[in-house]
Amino acid sequence: MKSSRVVVVGAGIVGASIARDLARAGVDVVVLDRSATAGGTSSSGEGNLLVSDKGPGAELLLAQRSRALWRDLPRELAEDLPTDFPDLELEDKGGVVVATTPVGAASLLAFAARQRRAGVRADVVGLDRTRELEPHLTDEVHAAVHYPEDAQVQPVAATEALLASARRRGTVVRQGVEVLAGIRCGARLTGVRTSDGDVTGDAVVVAAGPWSGTVAHRLGVDLPVRPRRGTVLVTARMPHRVHHKVYDADYVGAVESGDSALQTSSVVESTAAGTVLIGSSRERRGFDERLETRVLAQLARKALVLFPFLADAAVMRAYGGFRPYVPDHLPVIGPDPRLPGLWHATGHEGAGIGLSLGTAELITDQVTGRAGASSAGYAARFAVDRPTLVPHLQEAA
Template sequence: MPRHSPSPDLVIIGAGVVGAACAYYAARAGLRVAVVDRGPVAGGTTGAGEGNLLVSDKEAGPELDLALLSARLWRELALELPQEIEYEAKGGLVVAAEAATVKALRGFADGQRAAGVEAVEVGPGELRELEPHLAPDLAGGFHYPQDAQVQPAQAAARLLAAAGLTSPGVEVHLGEEVTELLFGPAGELRGVRTARRDLLAPAVLNAAGTWGGAVAALAGVSLPVLPRRGFVLVTEPLPRVVRHKVYAADYIADVASGSAALQSSAVVEGTPAGPVLIGATRERVGFDRSLSLEALRRLAAQAAALFPVLADVRVLRTYHGFRPYLPDHLPAIGPDPRVPGLFHACGHEGAGIGLAPGTGVLIASTLTGAAPVLDPAPFAPARFAGAEPPG
């Protein structure tokens, strides 16, 4: 028989950065928390991410509001956890090859500014002042000083560690897959079961990222989370030839697209250690982990077009992961009305690292009855109450 651990107030399924942030803010709110994951910390989507904390790619609306809240919280966390999460306020630079695209970016930025985003238009002559190695024939772009970056796996690990320091009532169980959800006599959720233990709690949070749909299915409900595969190239260490997070304007359209086909747009950034990271591709191919040479070729060609200096640089390795895609491009955050005691914090697609602190604050306020810092309604899982299982 599985042994019983002392009962927490909340069990979190998932030790990625979203689960870790939810644990951190729940512990700060005084809750006893247990985190359980079938693998290690950041063993899923978080560990395959670049650590982007972006406001630049989000149009005015609920996701941008959550991103701005999270950007502020990440700055606070960088002060609380100095050096440990490798926070870098590098800023973002969105570039356009044609004047018509610059005009479209201008309208996009106007809406963002109304929501509180700093967006500075940069003319073609000024682009190379910000990034000396950019291609010389670009039409212009926009600089976003609020964009930043963290080391995602380290950030998840440090948030979990900080949660434990905040409250002695935090426990973490790694390498334990949740095989069953436990229910009370009235159908309310009462905890989770692994091969090693039962964790009993009045609230269970699904923070399983791309696998959030499978966790929801254990509760007998549908959450239409689908995997969206993406590749990243890692170059040999270089001098800091790329200063900002730099990407082509079509990346914004790719993020918002619902297409299942392969999409790629140049996203290039340097790292403190020297290698340059090159993304980003998106495609819905299930959990197919095979290497796509077409995706890698596209990334390399688009990066070299943006930064010609990269044309002869060696690529040392590539990696890929699965973004948790929901069809309306908003995460599911909050209680599931179909199962008392079930909460969700998943479906952030490629923005989970950036949106993690704001998600944690929303979950903590929901669980404690505190006033939310922003309107949680757009993220409510209730919008999927009638959803069919994803195909």
């Protein structure tokens, strides 16, 4: 299908990436967001670009493709944007995953072996090398794996840069505009009714993060995207003592779990500003924004298992956000067969920043008919009507 005008709902990093990629392909794009750009999930994450937490399969393939696109992005943006535009703070810091128990060690080493067979750099390191990578790490290390491909970016700066690049090619970004309903011509979606008038287009792409289910419902379909709450502690600035993204091996299990109850695991990393970010938590409790001491206490206690020196660190603040959760733990990327003209790019949960560029490439390939990554064979795994999601579509209906 060749589309000359596309309406993108959501100005977070996924929507920004899609707008830029479509604009580069010559498409007229309008981006709508009920709030500010990067005002939702994108502003409340840690900026992770990870392959270390993904097992073999479609999501890992998308992560690997996205990681390649992230490597090229700074050079591409330098050609697009003024020299004084804020830096992306893209840092190829790598990751270190640590098991602090014998059981965790066995699981970690088996997981890393499967990843290596899928092309991931997952280097098992001994205690001496682990100490070189992270001198202040706990002595209670039963196994460690170094992931040199992991990286971090400043997500708000990246979102703004992607949108600025899209604007340079004619994209219109409208903030404070809420989508209220769809516009149809026969059976086809041809635009949206908003709080600031109608916006028409040949296609509508919903990239509204955890609010995508609400937007999809207003347009006429049900999509089982739900908010999954996460909380992060931020320390005061200190000398740089954490050199990679470091997390406990149980983090992968928390990511893959569908349990609605609170789950926490140790994730620790430094920022360019000198603070230390401490996560992570996952809990499905709707759009409840309250910060709770029970969650903060678990995060702090588990971080001390990895880095005992944090016992003397002052906590400067804490913040939370909502990840877009889908029951089968895969993003929803592509056209909706129930409503021609509607496309989805959502459900990435905590991986949206890292997967944003690959997601944009898939959407642009599909919307414009461009030959590209969609022919790689894994695009169908993200389809709305995939077998693992169909039962949940029926539940949502």
